[in-house]
Amino acid sequence: MRSRPLSRFTRFGYASAETGINAVEILLRLYLLSFYTDAVGLDPLWAGLAGFLGLLWDAVTDPLMGTLSDRTRPRLGGRRVYLLWGSVLLAGSLVLLFAPPALESQGARFLWLLGAYMLLNTALTVLSVPYMAMASELTEDRNERSVLFALRFAFGNVGAIVAAGLPGVLLAGAEEGQAQVVAMTRAGLVIGALVLLTSLLAWRATRNAEPEAAAASSQPLIRQLREALRNPAFGPLLGAYVIATFGVSINSTLARYYYLYRLRFTEEQVGLLLATFMLILTLSLVGWVKASERLGKLKPLLWGVSLLGLGTSLTYPFFPAESFWLTLIVAGGVLGACVGSVVLLDSILTDVIDYDQLRSGASRAGVYFGVWRFASKTARAAAFFGTGSVLSAIGFVPNTEQTPEVSEALAWLFGPGVGGFLLLAALLLVRYRFSDAKQRQVKRLLERRLHRLETSPGVSPRAEA
Secondary structure, three states: OOOOOOOHHHHHHHHHHHHHHHHHHHHHHHHHHHHHHHHOOOOHHHHHHHHHHHHHHHHHHHHHHHHHHHOOOHHHOHHHHHHHHHHHHHHHHHHHHOOOOOOOOHHHHHHHHHHHHHHHHHHHHHHHHHHHHHHHHHOOOHHHHHHHHHHHHHHHHHHHHHHHHHHHHHHHOOOOOHHHHHHHHHHHHHHHHHHHHHHHHHHHHOOOOOOOOOOEOOOOHHHHHHHHHHOOOOHHHHHHHHHHHHHHHHHHHHHHHHHHHHOOOOHHHHHHHHHHHHHHHHHHHHHHHHHHHHHOOHHHHHHHHHHHHHHHHHHHHHOOOOOHHHHHHHHHHHHHHHHHHHHHHHHHHHHHHHHHHHHHOOEOHHHHHHHHHHHHHHHHHHHHHHHHHHHHHOOOOOOOOOOHHHHHHHHHHHOHHHHHHHHHHHHHHHOOOOOHHHHHHHHHHHHHHHHHHHHOOOOOOOOOO
């Protein structure tokens, strides 16, 4: 690890790659299901199943990619090399996913979605898992890591604003069917170019900040995964993260259905609302980082998630139809600011990785971030399939006015159906025992060990574990 502060160019350049990565993530979460049901004509149940299988494949490959990046030596480019190869593959597969040919049968549409989505998720894994793991090696300072993750989150939300707003603009003048396919293909091209540009910038910015990580573990992957899950600081945090991710994934997958079919907003209004939500979320990050520096990471995280869960449960079922400005202020403003607190989850994870390194003497950041993303993707897969199944079960029909029963079901699923999971995650965080004081203690012990290794090379790396 390096003790000197990162330069501003390194901080901002590294974080910029999140712009393209998160633009892809948000585009998929907000538009993929509705694009294939409304524009391509795939049944919601089959679309949900394809999304479930694609995300499940993505989840399985994350820990494998994490281990591979742990063992990629600096002479081969280290983790940085995946910024190049992963971005090229991701940009190409994104265009493929949103440019399906004219397919007549449900089976052919299903297979196209499944194949293109699995390819895209493979590319996303190759790019994002090593990229995320780099953060725990670029700096050992806890506050600087919080800043680094906040910058990543901020850049990510710039990409999210693009992904939320651009398709709405392009779809506004498009009729049903093939015109919508053309509009989304153009959106895929723009966001693919964004992925390439920002990943290249991150690769360049980190060239002179090569991580000085501990030696990668030589243990078999299964044993590393088992030990990671036995880490007492990791399991509870992972549980809260999975539950919150499941709820948020239902929210993002249903968002366009709720705003278009329940509140009867136009495409332009939906795009503006989602872009405003992302903008407020981004601006709130400064406040959450400052709060974490003053109060520690756990208290702001707990308050943010709790308020988000309560607000989601108590507002979305009761917004009147066509109440655009009220929804914009409450959902886009107040709730958008609460979402910014989740940046602290990834920051706490890096402290957990430090604890593992203190105990084991080896660097397993890739394994931890691989498991982290595996859990995230599994939760998203379940939410994606569950949403598609529920839409089919309640009788949703694309491109038509919904019955009162369907409209009401959308409102309650989008409200308490999401907020309940966020409140459950908050309850788990209340019982989290890896406190801020313990995180600081781990950091001090790790710094002491690194100092001893620098002054006495023969000391065992596990001497103080």
